[in-house]
Amino acid sequence: WEDILRKWDLDPDEYQVVEPVLFNSWGGEDGLTNRQFKAKVIRRRFSPVDLDDLVARALKQKPAKRLPSGDSVMNVVLADWQIGKSDNGGVETTIRRIIDARDALLARIAELRKIGRDIGHLNVLWTGDSVEGCIGFYPYQEFSVELDRRDQVKVTRRLLTDSLQAWAKQFSSVTVAAVGGNHGENRQNGRMVTSVQDNDDLAIVEQVSEILAANPEAFGHVRFAVAQDALNVTIPAGPWILGITHGHVARSGNQPEQKLRRWWEGQAAGKQPIGDCDILVSGHFHHLRVADWGGCLWLQAPALESGSEYWRVATGQISQKGMLTFVSTAEQRCTDLAVL
Numbered sequence: 001w002e003d004i005l006r007k008w009d010l011d012p013d014e015y016q017v018v019e020p021v022l023f024n025s026w027g028g029e030d031g032l033t034n035r036q037f038k039a040k041v042i043r044r045r046f047s048p049v050d051l052d053d054l055v056a057r058a059l060k061q062k063p064a065k066r067l068p069s070g071d072s073v074m075n076v077v078l079a080d081w082q083i084g085k086s087d088n089g090g091v092e093t094t095i096r097r098i099i100d101a102r103d104a105l106l107a108r109i110a111e112l113r114k115i116g117r118d119i120g121h122l123n124v125l126w127t128g129d130s131v132e133g134c135i136g137f138y139p140y141q142e143f144s145v146e147l148d149r150r151d152q153v154k155v156t157r158r159l160l161t162d163s164l165q166a167w168a169k170q171f172s173s174v175t176v177a178a179v180g181g182n183h184g185e186n187r188q189n190g191r192m193v194t195s196v197q198d199n200d201d202l203a204i205v206e207q208v209s210e211i212l213a214a215n216p217e218a219f220g221h222v223r224f225a226v227a228q229d230a231l232n233v234t235i236p237a238g239p240w241i242l243g244i245t246h247g248h249v250a251r252s253g254n255q256p257e258q259k260l261r262r263w264w265e266g267q268a269a270g271k272q273p274i275g276d277c278d279i280l281v282s283g284h285f286h287h288l289r290v291a292d293w294g295g296c297l298w299l300q301a302p303a304l305e306s307g308s309e310y311w312r313v314a315t316g317q318i319s320q321k322g323m324l325t326f327v328s329t330a331e332q333r334c335t336d337l338a339v340l
Contacts (some may be wrong), residue, residue, distance in 0.1 A: 004037055015041050042093065050154055054161050054211045061165055061218040067172040070118030073237045074171070076105055077125045077324040078160070078292040079283035080303035082183060084132035084152040086144045088307040095159065097304050101323040102163045108325060109170055112336055114250075117327060122171040123237055126199045127245035127283035128181020130156045149200070157204050161211055164222065168212075174222040177235045178205040181246040181283065202226055215260060231275045237328035243277030247284030249299075256285040260298055279333050286321035288339060297333050299324065 001021070002012040022038035083094060100270065104178055110121060124223040131152040168174050180199030205226055227233040232245040247256070250263035260282055268275030281299045289300035301324040322339035330333060 001039075005041070008041075010041065014188060015042055050158060051207065051211065054158065055214045058161070058165065058211050058215045058219070061215055063218045066258065067221070068113070068120060069172040070120030070168060071238065071330060072117055072119045073121045073123055073283075073328040074109060074112075074119045075102060075125060075237060075242065076122045076167075077127060077281055077283070077299075077301040077330060078163075078304070079125075079301035079324065080128045080129040080181070080231070080286055080305050081156060081159075082129055082132040082303070082305035083156045083159075084145050084147040085306050086146045090306055091146050091155070093303065094306045095155070097321060098159050098163075101304060101340050105167065105323070105325065106170065108338060108340060112327065117336065120172050121238075123172045123213055123235060123242065124167070124174065124176045125242075125244050125281055125301075126160075126176060126178035126201065126205055128179050128199075129183040129283060129303075129305075130160075130181070130201050130204060130304075131184060133183045133185075133200075145153055153200055153204055154199075156224050157197050157207055158203060161208050164208065164212065165219075168219055175225060175235050176205060176209070176222065176227040177228045177233050177242075177244055179231055179233055179244055179246055182248040186299040195334060196229065196231060198330055209256070232272075234273050234277055237333075239330055240328055240333050241276055242277040242279045242281065242328070243274040244281045245274065247282035248281075256282075256300060257289060257291050257298065260300070261291075261293060264293075264296060264298075279328070281324075288322075288324065290337070293305065299326070299337075300336065302339055 001017040005012045005015055005017065009213055018040040024036040025033055027033045046172065081094060083091060085094070089159060109119065122261060133149070164176065178201065180201045184199040184201035186198045205224060209224040225233055225235050231249050232243060234241055236241045236242065247260060250259035253259040253260045260280065264275065264280055279297050279299065281301060284298055285299050286303040287300065288302045291298045302320055302322050304321060304323060307318070307321070320339065324339055326334045326337040
């Protein structure tokens with residue numbers, strides 16, 4: 001659209017067109033064709049990529065002198081940050097909530113160990129929708145987003161890196177499991193236009209894994225399990241199989257539990273890996289819900305995003321914000337559940 005911008009006396013280095021662009025043309029008797037373009041034009045925002053800075057900070061980290069060990073597993077769910085959303089205090093409020101949750105987990109770990117929990121491993125469950133996206137998810141989104149896509153990714157990357165650096169010192173081993181959500185998709189006209197893997201949620205986790213890999217002495221005990229060719233992934237939680245999915249792929253049913261249960265039963269019937277999970281964790285629905293399906297325990301995680309004024313006005317419902325945590329032991333799939 002550079003030629004069009006110049007015709008509008010706008011510098012393409014300073015401005016950009018936000019698609020979709022509406023186009024109309026008509027011709028007169030003299031054979032001349034008239035063209036009309038209608039589009040939203042926004043000023044470009046240039047932010048330096050912070051990978052070099054984050055790698056430098058990771059290299060300065062020293063390994064813990066003694067990493068606590070034990071057979072129990074702490075599971076923490078990072079669900080629906082939607083960085084860039086402007087509702088209810090917007091980005092600043094969401095960042096503060098994430099930082100508070102990061103610090104609250106450190107206090108929770110100390111509390112559980114004090115009462116005798118032998119927690120040695122940490123599972124960080126990244127269930128998607130870490131960024132808000134800019135367009136194509138609901139009608140007025142492009143008018144309510146505070147950060148462009150690049151800055152959303154940048155802020156989210158820094159928050160995840162800082163959290164893992166703080167938490168990794170508390171455990172002898174750490175697993176970060178990640179799936180993509182709908183808000184991380186590369187969309188055009190409201191539809192995903194590339195592939196399941198072309199997702200900001202997954203790209204951020206891959207970038208963070210490369211940052212921590214720069215210092216194997218301090219972070220060599222942190223491994224990453226990123227979903228490949230699927231919208232779900234499974235990892236161990238002690239003797240249990242833990243599966244995560246964002247939740248937007250579960251569409252059959254009227255209520256979240258009905259949707260997730262039918263989806264999981266289909267996965268089990270198709271002998272997919274997540275069909276064998278003992279614990280199923282999902283995001284997407286932004287509220288806490290727990291259901292025991294017998295062979296599988298379903299945990300629906302609350303969100304850490306700033307909330308939705310549209311949802312509140314339309315339904316009157318407001319859900320508690322927070323970060324879901326729980327412990328898995330040899331005897332219990334889930335115990336010591338808390339929302340921080």
